Amino acid sequence: MPDANHTDPAPEEMDFPETLRITIASAEDAFDDAVAAAGAAEDGEQTDAVVSFENAEGIRKLLTDRRLELLRSLMGASAESISALADRLDRSYSVVHDDVEVLAEYGIIQFRQEGASKQPFVPYETIEFDVTIRAPIGGSDTEAPV
Secondary structure: OOOOOOOOEEEEEEOOOOOEEEEOHHHHHHHHHHHHHHHHHHHOOOOOEEEEOHHHHHHHHHHOOOHHHHHHHHHOOOOOOHHHHHHHHHOOOHHHHHHHHHHHHHHOOOOEEEOEEEEOOOOOOEEEEEEEOOOOOOOEEEEOOO
């Protein structure tokens, strides 16, 4: 049961890392990385924020060209509201609202609450894509006949 006397800090008061890394990692590797990051945080070390996907398809579905445009715009300057962001991008409110909600679900966008208005912002200075491609274990699956 939530504690009525406890309130979470507003997003702008939180200490976000400078960099968000978006990676491809197995669920096991992502869990191991999260445990290591939690240990580092307990020791007072600043680590990057990480959002991991199990495959490239997940990244492609999340980060469409329009969503990347939206992120760039918010990284340049936060928006007074989702409506103001839609106007800035010259896109419909409903499409921008949907995109903002999806990006917020992954923690890429945060909101300040100002009255009835949700003010979206990106708390990171940099968003990096960390994609590593390795040869399959045991050699190539598509070896040419000799």
